[in-house]
Amino acid sequence: MTNAIQVEHIAFGYWPQSLVLEDISFTARAGTFLAVVGPNGVGKSTLIAILGGLLKPRSGTVLLDGRNLRSYSTRAIARKITVVRQEFIPAFGFSVMETVLMARTPHYGQLGFESQADRDLAAQALSLTDTTQFASRPLANLSAGERQRVFIARALAQDTPILLLDEPTSCLDFRHQVGIYDLLKSIQLEKHRTIVAVTHDINLAAQYCDEALLLYPPCGPSDAEGTASTGQLRCRIGDTSAILTPQEIERAFGTRVFSGVVGRERFLLPLGTRAKDAGLSGRTSG
Amino acid sequence: MRKWWLLSAAFVLWLISGYGIVQSRQRDASPAGSDGREPVRIVSMAPNVTEILFALGLGENVVAVTQDSDYPPAALEKSQVGTFWQPNMEAVVANQPDLVVTLAFEQQRDLARRLRRMGLRCLVVDIQSVGDLYDAIAAIGDAAGARVQAGALCDNIQSEIHKLQQATAGMPRVKVLWVVQREPLRVAGRDTFINEIIELASGENAIGRTLHKYPPIGAEQIIVSAPEVIIEPTMVQGQAERQQQAPAYWSRFGDLPALANERIYVIDGDMVSRLGPRLHIAVEAVAKCLRPELFGE
Amino acid sequence: MSSAGTIRRVRSVHRPLTPRMLLFRIVAAVVLLVLIMFLCSLVGPQDISLKAAMSRPANPAIANPSHQILVSVRIPRVLLAAMVGAALAASGVTFQALLRNPLADPYILGISSGAGLGAMLAIISGFSWTLWGRSPIAVFAFGGALGTVWLVWAIGRLTGKYHTTGLLLAGVVVNAFFSALILFLVSIAKSQELQATMFWLMGNMIEEDFLVLWVGGGCITAGIVALFFLSPQLNIISIGRQDARSIGVSVERTELAAFAVSAFITAIAVSMSGLIGFVGLIIPHAVRLVLGPDHRQLLPVSSLIGAVFLVVADTVARVIVAPAQLPVGVVTAMIGGPFFLILLIRYSRKVYWPT
Numbered sequence: 028m029t030n031a032i033q034v035e036h037i038a039f040g041y042w043p044q045s046l047v048l049e050d051i052s053f054t055a056r057a058g059t060f061l062a063v064v065g066p067n068g069v070g071k072s073t074l075i076a077i078l079g080g081l082l083k084p085r086s087g088t089v090l091l092d093g094r095n096l097r098s099y100s101t102r103a104i105a106r107k108i109t110v111v112r113q114e115f116i117p118a119f120g121f122s123v124m125e126t127v128l129m130a131r132t133p134h135y136g137q138l139g140f141e142s143q144a145d146r147d148l149a150a151q152a153l154s155l156t157d158t159t160q161f162a163s164r165p166l167a168n169l170s171a172g173e174r175q176r177v178f179i180a181r182a183l184a185q186d187t188p189i190l191l192l193d194e195p196t197s198c199l200d201f202r203h204q205v206g207i208y209d210l211l212k213s214i215q216l217e218k219h220r221t222i223v224a225v226t227h228d229i230n231l232a233a234q235y236c237d238e239a240l241l242l243y244p245p246c247g248p249s250d251a252e253g254t255a256s257t258g259q260l261r262c263r264i265g266d267t268s269a270i271l272t273p274q275e276i277e278r279a280f281g282t283r284v285f286s287g288v289v290g291r292e293r294f295l296l297p298l299g300t301r302a303k304d305a306g307l308s309g310r311t312s313g
Numbered sequence: 314m315r316k317w318w319l320l321s322a323a324f325v326l327w328l329i330s331g332y333g334i335v336q337s338r339q340r341d342a343s344p345a346g347s348d349g350r351e352p353v354r355i356v357s358m359a360p361n362v363t364e365i366l367f368a369l370g371l372g373e374n375v376v377a378v379t380q381d382s383d384y385p386p387a388a389l390e391k392s393q394v395g396t397f398w399q400p401n402m403e404a405v406v407a408n409q410p411d412l413v414v415t416l417a418f419e420q421q422r423d424l425a426r427r428l429r430r431m432g433l434r435c436l437v438v439d440i441q442s443v444g445d446l447y448d449a450i451a452a453i454g455d456a457a458g459a460r461v462q463a464g465a466l467c468d469n470i471q472s473e474i475h476k477l478q479q480a481t482a483g484m485p486r487v488k489v490l491w492v493v494q495r496e497p498l499r500v501a502g503r504d505t506f507i508n509e510i511i512e513l514a515s516g517e518n519a520i521g522r523t524l525h526k527y528p529p530i531g532a533e534q535i536i537v538s539a540p541e542v543i544i545e546p547t548m549v550q551g552q553a554e555r556q557q558q559a560p561a562y563w564s565r566f567g568d569l570p571a572l573a574n575e576r577i578y579v580i581d582g583d584m585v586s587r588l589g590p591r592l593h594i595a596v597e598a599v600a601k602c603l604r605p606e607l608f609g610e
Numbered sequence: 611m612s613s614a615g616t617i618r619r620v621r622s623v624h625r626p627l628t629p630r631m632l633l634f635r636i637v638a639a640v641v642l643l644v645l646i647m648f649l650c651s652l653v654g655p656q657d658i659s660l661k662a663a664m665s666r667p668a669n670p671a672i673a674n675p676s677h678q679i680l681v682s683v684r685i686p687r688v689l690l691a692a693m694v695g696a697a698l699a700a701s702g703v704t705f706q707a708l709l710r711n712p713l714a715d716p717y718i719l720g721i722s723s724g725a726g727l728g729a730m731l732a733i734i735s736g737f738s739w740t741l742w743g744r745s746p747i748a749v750f751a752f753g754g755a756l757g758t759v760w761l762v763w764a765i766g767r768l769t770g771k772y773h774t775t776g777l778l779l780a781g782v783v784v785n786a787f788f789s790a791l792i793l794f795l796v797s798i799a800k801s802q803e804l805q806a807t808m809f810w811l812m813g814n815m816i817e818e819d820f821l822v823l824w825v826g827g828g829c830i831t832a833g834i835v836a837l838f839f840l841s842p843q844l845n846i847i848s849i850g851r852q853d854a855r856s857i858g859v860s861v862e863r864t865e866l867a868a869f870a871v872s873a874f875i876t877a878i879a880v881s882m883s884g885l886i887g888f889v890g891l892i893i894p895h896a897v898r899l900v901l902g903p904d905h906r907q908l909l910p911v912s913s914l915i916g917a918v919f920l921v922v923a924d925t926v927a928r929v930i931v932a933p934a935q936l937p938v939g940v941v942t943a944m945i946g947g948p949f950f951l952i953l954l955i956r957y958s959r960k961v962y963w964p965t
Contacts, residue, residue, distance in 0.1 A: 081855055105858025112856075117849040118710040119903040125626050126849070132842050133858035139842070140629045140906075163625070185857065320835070327828050334820045398805060399935050403656040403683050407675045419733060419747070419806040423816065430819055431682045525798055 030093070031057040031189055031221040032078060037087030039073055047073050051087075053240055053264040055223055057188075060215045062232035062267065063225045065242030066280050071225040072112070074242070075193045078223065079110035091189075105133040109182040111192045114174040120165040123177050127152055130185035145184075152183035155210055157203065171198040179207060183214070190214070192224040196231070204228070208235045229271055233292040239270040243279050268292065273311065287312040351458035352411035352434070358424070359397050359416045361440060361589035363388050365453055366414070368590035369462045377408045383583075384591075400424050405433075412436060412456060440588050443509045447471075450590070466590060473593035474513055477600050480607060481515035487603040489516040490540035490571070495562065499529050506588050514600040516542070535566050543571040544602055546582035555579045578602040627904045635907060639914035646918050647692060650925040651684040655932040689823050690882060691815050691924040691938075692917035695889055697830045697879035699916025701872040702890030703909050704837055707848040708865055709774050715891035716876040719781040720758040723788035725880045728754020729810050730795045733803050747810060752881035758784060759873040774851075812937030813886035815924045826878050833875035834913050840868050841905035848905070888942040889916050892950050899953050919946070 032055040040046040047070040055061050063071050076082040078089060080096050089096040091107060099107075109130075121129075131145040141149075153159045156176040166174055175198045182190055190211070196204040212235050214220050226232050232239060241263050263270060273286045276295055284295045285307045298308040356377045357363040363382035366375050372385075377392045379400065392408065395401030402424060405413060413428055415421040417439035425435040436456045438449035447467045454463020489511050491501040501507035502523040511518055519538035520530070543563065547555050556579040563572045571577055580602065585595045601608040625631075652660060662676040701716035709718070732750035762780045769776030796804060818826075837844075843864045846854045854861050876890075893916040894908065901907055920938070923945055927936040 076852075079856055081852060101855060101860045102858040105856065108856070110856035112852065115850065118712060119707075119848050119898070121845075121849065121903055122626070125845075125902075125904060128626055129842075129846050129849070130857055132846060140627070140632075146626075323831075327824075327831075331821075331824050331828075334824055338821070396934065398809075401655055401932075401935070403654050403679050406679050406683060407656045407658075409675050419803075420809060427816070427819075431678060 029057045030054050031091070032223070033090040033093075034078070035088050035090070037077060037084035037089065039070070039077060039082065039084045041073075046085075048077075048084075049245070049261055051242075051262050053262060055221060055238075057221050058215065058219045059238055060212065060222045060236045061224070061264075062236035062239045063223060063242070064227075064229055064232060064239060064271070064279075066244055069242040069244050071242060072193050075110065075112070075191050075223070075225055079108050079191050080104045081110065102133055105185070105187070107187050108189045108191060109185040109187045111178050111182045111190070111195060113193060114171060114178050114198070116167045116174075120167065122163050122165055123153070123158060123169070123180075124149065124162040126166060126177060127181045127184050130181045133185070148186060149180075149184045152180040155183060156180040157206060172200060172203060175199060176203065176207070179210075188219075189221045190223070192222070194225050194227065196226070196228065204231065211235070229276065230294050233267045233271050233294070234289075236267055238264060239267045240264045241270050241275055241279055271295065273309075283309040285310055285312070352456070354408065354410045354412070355457060356394060356405055356408055356410040356413045357382060358394070358400055358405075358414060358421055360384070361587045362414050362416065362438065362449075362453070364587070364589040364591065365450055365466075366457070368466055369450070369454060369457065369459045371457055371459060374457070376410065377404065402427065406431070410434075414438065414453060414456075416440060442506045443513070443588070443592065446588050446592060470590065470593050474596055477593075477596055478513065478515070481600065481604065484515060484604075486512075486515060486517035488519040488539065488541045489599075489603065490519040490535070490538060490543045492543060492545045493527055495545075497529050498531075498535075499527050502526050502528050507585075510585065510592075510596055510599055513596045514603055516599065516603045532566055536569070540569060540571050541574070542576045542578065542603055543569075544599065545577070545579045546585050547579050548582055552579050552581065576602075627902075627907055632907050632910075635901065636910050636914070639911050639918075643692065643914050643918050643921075646921055647688050650921050651680065651688045653925050654679070654684055654928055655935075686818050686820060686823060687815050687924065688921055689827065690818050691921045693823070693827050693830050694815070694879040694883045694886065695893075695916040695918070695920025696834060696913040697875040697916075698886065698890040698920075699893040699912040700834045700837055700909055701876045701879075702916075703894040703905065703912050704844065704868050704872040705890075706894055707844040707905060708868055709778065710848055710850075711774075711778070712895065713891070715887070716872065717885070717887070717890070719777065719873070720762045720784040720788065721755045721873065721876050721880060722885050723785045723792065724758025724761075725751040725755040725877065726792050726807075726811055726885065727758075727788050727795075728752070729884075730792055730799075730807050733806050733810075734795060734799055748881040751810075751884075752877050755877035755880055756873065758788065759869075759877075763869070809937075810884045813884040813939040813942075815883055815927075815938060818882065822882070826882055829878055830875050833871045834909070836871050837868060838906070838909050840864060841909050844868065844905040844909075845903075848903070883938070886920070886939050886942060888939070888946045889920055892946045893919060896950055896953050 034054070035052050037048060037051050038046055039048045047068075051070075051074065063074060065071050073082065077084050080089075080099070080101070083097070091099065091104075096104070117126075127149045128141050128145065131141050131149065134145065135141065150159070150162075153162060156179050158173065158176050158180055161169055161173060161177065166177065169177065175195065179192070179195055182192070192211075195211075196207050199207065208231055211222050211224070215222050224232075224236070243261055243263075245261070263275070271293065273284050273295060277283055280297075282297050284297045285304070286293055286295045288294075298305050302308075353374055354376045355366060355371060355374045357366055357375060358379055360379065360382040363375065363378045364384055366372070367385050367388065372387055375388070375391055377394045378388050380393050380396045382388045382391075392404070393401075394404040394408065398420065400415075400421065405424075405428065410433060413425070413433060413435045415425045415435060415437050417437050422437055425437045428435050436452065438445075438452055440446055440449050447470075450463050450467050451460075454460045454466075491507055491511065493499050493501055500520055501518070502520055502525060503518050504522075504526050508518050519540035520528070520534070543559075545555060545559070556577075559577045559579060560572065560575070563569060563577060566572075580598055584591060585598065597608070652658070656679060658676040658679055660680075662674070664677070698716055702714070705714040705716060705718060706712055708714075728750035729747045731754075732747045762777065762784050765780035765784065766777035769780070796807065799807065843854070843859045846857050846859050847861060847864060851861055894912050897908055897912045897915055901911060920942070923941040924938050926945065927938045927941040930936060930941075
């Protein structure tokens with residue numbers, strides 16, 4: 028299996044004195060579904076932006092299909108990678124269908140119009156994300172969850188081999204969460220896409236993703252100025268069963284979980300001190 | 314690909330239209346009235362120009378004037394071409410003039426340029442000082458074929474003024490404050506034709522040299538200038554009222570010599586602020602204010 | 611996370627654009643423009659009839675005043691109004707898209723005060739030389755406008771590359787500073803110069819030489835066509851900058867090109883006609899309300915409607931208090947305001963307004 032994205036020792040900081048990501052290296056193989064998990068502020072969204080070519084790492088390289096990401100033009104990147112980030116309300120009242128159709132722009136270039144094939148693709152994307160009924164609505168008239176699905180539909184319409192998503196299901200209800208993950212999984216398997224998704228939902232990640240990348244926060248007091256150049260490990264990648272274990276989660280998030288076995292995978296449930304079953308925290312059932 | 318053909322075609326069309334414009338301009342380039350004949354139909358774009366034309370005896374030839382040309386009374390009957398500030402170009406053209414006389418400030422100069430482009434003959438005169446006035450009269454006389462009358466008019470004005478000057482020769486100059494506006498208070502500075510009128514009438518501007526021509530002025534400077542006479546040119550309608558309010562208004566500046574001697578004069582604004590053939594009358598009016606004992610009320 | 615927006619059940623909005631729809635709408639707008647231009651050139655302070663203007667006089671040496679008025683006064687005026695209206699509307703659409711701000715207008719980045727300062731300097735310095743017969747005011751205004759945009763752009767870059775907030779703030783600062791300079795110059799100006807400046811600042815269609823119209827019109831048309839080619843990218847940029855990059859739009863290059871072209875055509879428009887407000891702000895909104903925010907349609911249609919609007923406004927300005935003349939800026943505000951309110955009331959249920 029070829030490597031879709033290779034990350035080698037990248038480091039990044041928003042401010043000159045601090046580093047958000049440090050010495051991150053991993054490989055996302057083509058056709059896999061990779062989950063990116065970690066505590067808040069550890070740099071997951073930043074990592075997605077770097078992988079998508081939206082931010083330049085301070086050091087290190089990102090290789091896309093074996094070539095340095097920097098050597099690609101913006102348009103070339105857009106044909107290979109789609110980035111889906113947090114939903115928002117745009118300033119002008121484009122309808123859902125218009126928004127999704129815009130994703131086809133890299134394919135028809137300057138002052139072109141969408142062909143029937145483009146329209147069909149967009150319609151299909153809408154139906155896959157259960158948003159066809161909103162096709163004529165302006166984005167502002169949707170709920171956050173509906174909007175999120177629209178942005179995912181747009182990513183589908185862009186139809187690239189690699190899909191990077193930043194918390195794609197954060198606003199969605201149960202049914203739609205599962206729906207999106209089913210959709211992503213089917214795309215991965217049937218169309219051989221590579222999917223990298225940042226998620227807070229560790230259990231869904233365990234059920235759907237092949238591999239997980241766990242990002243650890245820097246040791247010691249985290250402050251805006253400090254750089255933790257202590258050579259400590261900042262990330263680990265591996266099978267979900269190896270990474271998403273109670274020990275690793277505790278180490279990364281600093282919280283104990285109650286864990287159990289579902290079938291092929293585990294589930295992990297964080298229980299706080301006030302939870303009804305607080306006493307079970309840290310134990311493993313079954 | 315089709316786009317590029319369309320664009321190229323449009324570009325070529327543009328070039329062709331440009332060529333066409335240049336060609337048609339060369340064809341129409343003969344300016345009307347260049348045959349050296351005297352102009353029969355004259356349009357005046359300013360009230361003082363109107364006065365000059367009438368004073369030169371060309372009243373019959375004047376076909377249109379601006380709305381504010383109110384002297385001589387015969388001018389009121391001519392057809393109108395907008396105002397001094399907003400000339401109505403269409404009306405000017407509709408009157409089919411042989412000669413259009415304008416002043417030299419930007420709007421009118423622009424108008425002259427445009428009329429010339431259309432092939433009409435224009436004369437631009439700049440009347441900012443007394444010297445300019447004589448030059449303008451000469452220029453208009455030249456253009457309108459009234460050279461002799463122009464010379465006579467200038468001589469007439471100059472001799473009248475000279476008479477006034479001789480009557481006041483050797484007398485100490487009277488300090489005058491010329492107030493063009495009350496709220497806020499603005500006076501005529503040294504760099505204006507008003508100043509020239511004052512000096513011709515044997516007066517002296519109470520204000521020294523200023524940056525502005527018509528500077529706004531504060532109470533301190535008024536008191537320091539200590540004018541012996543204050544002249545306030547006003548519209549005819551407001552004259553009486555202003556004369557009445559004058560003592561009350563000026564008393565706020567303390568004890569001015571002009572106030573103490575009741576030498577505050579509210580006069581007809583139109584006549585003195587128009588630099589035209591009635592200049593000598595304006596100077597005389599001012600001289601009357603400065604030396605009532607000499608020239609009578 | 612996201613805004614606390616309420617869900618409003620509304621009727622359907624605009625359908626996505628097809629080439630046929632676009633062509634139809636553009637052609638309809640062009641027909642409207644030509645018709646309005648024709649009708650308005652027959653209206654003016656003087657009564658002239660088309661017949662009189664077109665008839666050949668018996669003696670060719672005697673000019674036909676109706677013909678002269680029509681050809682040398684009215685037609686250039688109408689052409690100029692159309693050009694300036696189109697330039698301002700197109701520029702307004704572009705600035706609103708780039709700044710993602712519905713309140714943007716062509717003057718927001720200092721063009722107005724820069725042009726005003728240039729014009730004032732020309733008036734005060736009393737230059738009487740002309741550039742190809744054009745008054746120096748126009749040239750200085752053009753230079754002032756472009757110089758100011760460049761200044762705002764340079765300052766905006768200092769606050770962090772291409773941050774729209776930084777750009778807007780730089781525009782505000784430069785506008786304020788130059789306006790203060792203008793006020794200072796106004797205070798020391800002679801009254802004639804003052805009047806001339808005010809006159810220029812309020813916006814006026816002056817009858818121009820055909821050659822000037824040819825150059826100006828060519829530049830403006832080229833600019834609008836260039837912006838039209840950028841409109842799919844404008845669509846995407848107007849949604850979000852980061853988003854735009856991931857869809858493959860080279861945001862910096864597009865923004866630079868669009869800014870430069872819009873600033874250029876606005877500077878040309880302003881140098882020819884003074885500052886005319888309202889057109890660049892309201893026409894894009896009006897067209898967006900009726901036809902939707904797709905810039906491939908919004909840009910050409912707004913340009914054409916902007917042209918129509920200004921031609922009508924200018925004709926009204928000339929005629930309504932004839933023989934005097936209102937400044938065009940006054941008329942655009944007076945017509946534009948209520949007209950826009952009506953549109954807003956009728957169509958607002960279709961549209962989202964950022965709170």
